[in-house]
Amino acid sequence: MTEIRGLEAWMTTLAEQELPTLNAVVREICELSENEKCRAEDLTKIILRDADLTSKVLKIANSVHYNPSFASIKTVSRAIVHLGFDNLRNITLATTLIENFLQGKPKIHLIQSLARSFHAAVQAKAMVPFLDGEKKEQVFIAALLRNISELALISTGRKVVEDFIDARDKEPQSEHSLAVEYLGVDTSLLSRHLIKDWALGDLLSEACDNHVHSSAAARAVNLGNEISTYIHRGIKSPELQKLCQQTASLCKISFDEARDQVLLMADEASVIAKIYGVEVLIGALPDPAVIEQKEMTAEKPDYLFQQQLNQIHKAMLAGEGFPKITQLSLASLHEGADIARVAILVVDHKSKMLDVRYVIGKGTHLWRQQIKINLEQLRKGELLHEFLRNQQPLWYQPAVAQKDIGSLQMMGAKGAIFLAPLSLNKRLMAIAYADAEAGNLSARQFEEFQLIANQLNLMMRFSAGS
Structure with a gap:
């Protein structure tokens, strides 16, 4: 198998490969999240085109997690009224993205990467109520897609990608140098090009740029991503202590409140994975009993x-x-x-x-x-x-x-x-x-x-x- 190195070579490889990420539903939902004038009817049409997706969305909408009043929700339009546009859009995107990637017999690297992205989205979304500014409602989607280049790379089935992931997981702080060593390109650079080519949204582009003066929403996306990267080291690790402090600063809450929120969302990710019917991710999601180290x-x-x-x-x-x-x-x-x-x-x-x-x-x-x-x-x-x-x-x-x-x-x-x-x-x-x-x-x-x-x-x- 020919060695692939460098930005142009990987972009060509990914362009030639049909990736589950790029199906019509994912693209259209990303476009909806960027369009402030979009109507609920637009989301309804997207969901109703797929009977299986419609069934899954309604099942999730009727779960006690999203519907504690137990009022029966039998239509997508009713689900939008009851759950709100943002909630239902997030449910639709997450369900579509994860299930498309999990088709067949996914390798452990793909499951772990999806679990990390899912956990990052849940952590970032928990920060939204505390944020000011524009586009805060798009945080969940941006955090879910923050590592889209990693998911795309894993989907190529190339061994060099798996070797890179294994090395990166041991030393996440060295991701840049390891990516250049194994792949010949920084994954952040690859992400920025993919996000632009696939039109995945301005907030995601801003998060990947990671500027000092990024918006609160972009900072929430990156914080959720970093928490999901270091969570397995335990809440008492220096990395998590620092991230809890940053969460406290962003959300304007105390350190203890931020710490409790991070722990609560670690468990919340497993709860939502169960509701979405993707139990296969649970084993790769953080175990609160372990990370809390009581x-x-x-x-x-x-x-x-x-x-x-x-x-x-x-x-x-x-x-x-x-x-x-x-x-x-x-x-x-x-x-x-x-x-x-x-x-x-x-x-x-x-x-x-x-x-x-x-x-x-x-x-x-x-x-x-x-x-x-x-x-x-x-x-x-x-x-x-x-x-x-x-x-x-x-x-x-x-x-x-x-x-x-x-x-x-x-x-x-x-x-x-x-x-x-x-x-x-x-x-x-x-x-x-x-x-x-x-x-x-x-x-x-x-x-x-x-x-x-x-x-x-x-x-x-x-x-x-x-």
Whole structure:
């Protein structure tokens, strides 16, 4: 295979190869994001041209993450009204881009690069509410496409690209010199040419230029990209500490608030990947339990659970969305109530499946990817079957009475288990799950678990009524 080196050689190679990035939907959505006069009807037409895309977009729009009111969304035009133009445009682009790249049997390098881009987009989007200036609504798309040259290079299947990626991942700070060594061209230069040729937008061009006086939106794009690059080194690493400080400065929030936001978005990326149906990315996304590197301390106050419950109430009063309230709720049980592992399993009534959506605790990160429970295959008498029959909070204590835990064996629990229903208008929407991993749970923990489940039930009822 002929060696490819230099800007012109790589641009020629990419031009001759049909890349999934460049399909009509991606191009048109990028054009929409640049056109302030575009109408919702334009986006509707793009989506409706593809029946499969329409189905996927509507499924995502109806998920509790984007639709906590549970109001049925059956049309694309209704989805735009309910979710907003920007949200639906982002969903459409991300779904199209990722699924096109993942066709067939993608190599690990492609999965890792897509996961990094997806995580960068989620991190950058979280900064948008704090920004001033133009084009802040385009941040998600620009961050998602920030490393488009890397995705394009990987798609060529050239070994030299994989060798470059491996070397770069070990020394991300040396990306420029490594790119010149392996490819004969700086990837930033290649990106700028591709963005111009493919007309992917002014904000993306500005982010790649990375000038000192870049706009707040471009800085958010680059910050999201850098966070996704260094996140695996841990929140306490010098690189992440610096990036958290930069996030705090850009968003005009405290360092601790910026740090919490970065951690929350690391988990959010996995939640959204699950909702988008691209579980294959989850294993390559950061595990919050690892990157946070928590230190066990005896100084934890007795009233930590009450403190965290107060934070939940403040978030609710501030109008925070269901995803953040849920994540704060799980944190209160894991940290404040000292419960080893906690999860929310969403009921998909159409497929009769339980999908793990929100998690916290050691070893839970991959539950979203690995665990699927078919409700129609539950055995009579097993724990989950009995719980669904009664739909009342349940405390399973193996030390008191051994029972068949059946499908819940997938969770790997060897000790006590809590279950509670999350229902709306007498219809089960999700199940709150908690376990001690291999130990016991106390009566106080059961009360705190039920309290949080009741909070989430009230939140769903409030959202549905608003």
